[in-house]
Amino acid sequence: MKQLLALSDDDLTAFLKSIGEKPYRAGQIYEWVFKKNARDFAAMANLPSPLKERLARHFRIASLNVCEPEVSGDGTVRVNLSAPDGVVFPAVILDAARPTGARKIPSSSACLSSQAGCPVGCAFCASGGELKRNLTRGEIVESFLAARDFVKSRGDDAAKISGVLFMGQGEPLLNYENVTGAISDISAEGKIALAQRHITLSTVGIVTGIRRLAADGFKVRLAVSLHAADDDLRKKLIPRASSKVSTVLEAALAYAKSSKTRLTFECVMIKGVTDTPRRLEELALAILRFISGHAPVVVNLIPFNENPRAGAEASYFRASDDKTLYLARGYLVSRGIFTIIRRNKGRDISSACGQLGV
Ligand code: SF4
Numbered sequence: 001m002k003q004l005l006a007l008s009d010d011d012l013t014a015f016l017k018s019i020g021e022k023p024y025r026a027g028q029i030y031e032w033v034f035k036k037n038a039r040d041f042a043a044m045a046n047l048p049s050p051l052k053e054r055l056a057r058h059f060r061i062a063s064l065n066v067c068e069p070e071v072s073g074d075g076t077v078r079v080n081l082s083a084p085d086g087v088v089f090p091a092v093i094l095d096a097a098r099p100t101g102a103r104k105i106p107s108s109s110a111c112l113s114s115q116a117g118c119p120v121g122c123a124f125c126a127s128g129g130e131l132k133r134n135l136t137r138g139e140i141v142e143s144f145l146a147a148r149d150f151v152k153s154r155g156d157d158a159a160k161i162s163g164v165l166f167m168g169q170g171e172p173l174l175n176y177e178n179v180t181g182a183i184s185d186i187s188a189e190g191k192i193a194l195a196q197r198h199i200t201l202s203t204v205g206i207v208t209g210i211r212r213l214a215a216d217g218f219k220v221r222l223a224v225s226l227h228a229a230d231d232d233l234r235k236k237l238i239p240r241a242s243s244k245v246s247t248v249l250e251a252a253l254a255y256a257k258s259s260k261t262r263l264t265f266e267c268v269m270i271k272g273v274t275d276t277p278r279r280l281e282e283l284a285l286a287i288l289r290f291i292s293g294h295a296p297v298v299v300n301l302i303p304f305n306e307n308p309r310a311g312a313e314a315s316y317f318r319a320s321d322d323k324t325l326y327l328a329r330g331y332l333v334s335r336g337i338f339t340i341i342r343r344n345k346g347r348d349i350s351s352a353c354g355q356l357g358v
Helices: 009-018 024-035 049-058 137-152 176-187 207-215 231-237 245-259 277-290 312-316 322-334
Strands: 077-082 088-100 103-111 160-166 199-203 221-225 263-269 297-303 339-341
Touching: 009 024, 077 137, 088 137, 103 137, 137 160, 137 176, 176 199, 176 207, 199 207, 207 245, 221 245, 245 263, 245 277, 263 277, 263 322, 277 297, 277 322, 297 322, 322 339
Parallel strands: 103 160, 160 199, 199 221, 221 263, 263 297, 297 339
Antiparallel strands: 077 088, 088 103
16 A cells, blocks of 8 residues: 655646546645644545545555654653654654744744665764665655644644754755655645745755755755864765765855755864864864855854764764853854854753664
């Protein structure tokens, strides 16, 4: 039986035509699934019974088993999802109450996986491990729906997912078709309708993928995991980073210009490795040379999360202390680069950056 959510709009329309149904039925089906949360074709009251039976014979709407959520002391929630073939991958819900005017609207962000495991093997990361397989478009969308179900289950009508981060397990641009298909579903008006500017895709700098995103007209925000501006050090931290830093920055800038979006550069702060004055100066010079003045940019300093499941090299890594973090931010700001220190959320449930192994 096929996954309904793994189909593109064209695939579903072609199926409907092949059984003599009108294309507008696709819109009705999507409305039930995405707006009315139907998980069973029988609930789709405005579809004729023979069509509902036929759909139920060919497709299943939900294919993932949602494991018991783990809740962090800071409100971060981790949900593991298991597929029928035994593959398990995480989604994380970053839970925040943001002030909007005088009211507080409970809004959360969903951090989604793109692959089960990850082939990139960053030296500091326990999220990846061996690649098991790419997630399908439907599995990625279903993980978003699981996150949305969780926030709705808190019984607050205003609760919603207002942002999506592709920062879970996997390198999104190594699963281009399925990730961009899921982005299309999440952002489509007739489906989830979350604007692409609220979706951030994090990549180690897969240049072909970045160029494709630009050519395909996507408007998501790009976050490039730079970590270091020196090619040799970067190669040690990201063994599968095959492009030079200059090439990655040029591709990122071209994307930012074509999509009119802000660029984020992420830098994991490892004591004595990426947080030294020399490394920060290299970082500043690279950003000033390639990006600043051409596109809005923010540098995200991410405190390294020590994790026994990370690679052997990571056992020698230590997190930068707070004073060094603030000095690093101060230095980059003094060079005219907007810089923030990312808050570490979900550490107690192994759900912070680099901790998403299962
Ligand atoms: S940081 Fe991202 S790209 Fe690198 S190994 Fe971990 S999951 Fe893969």
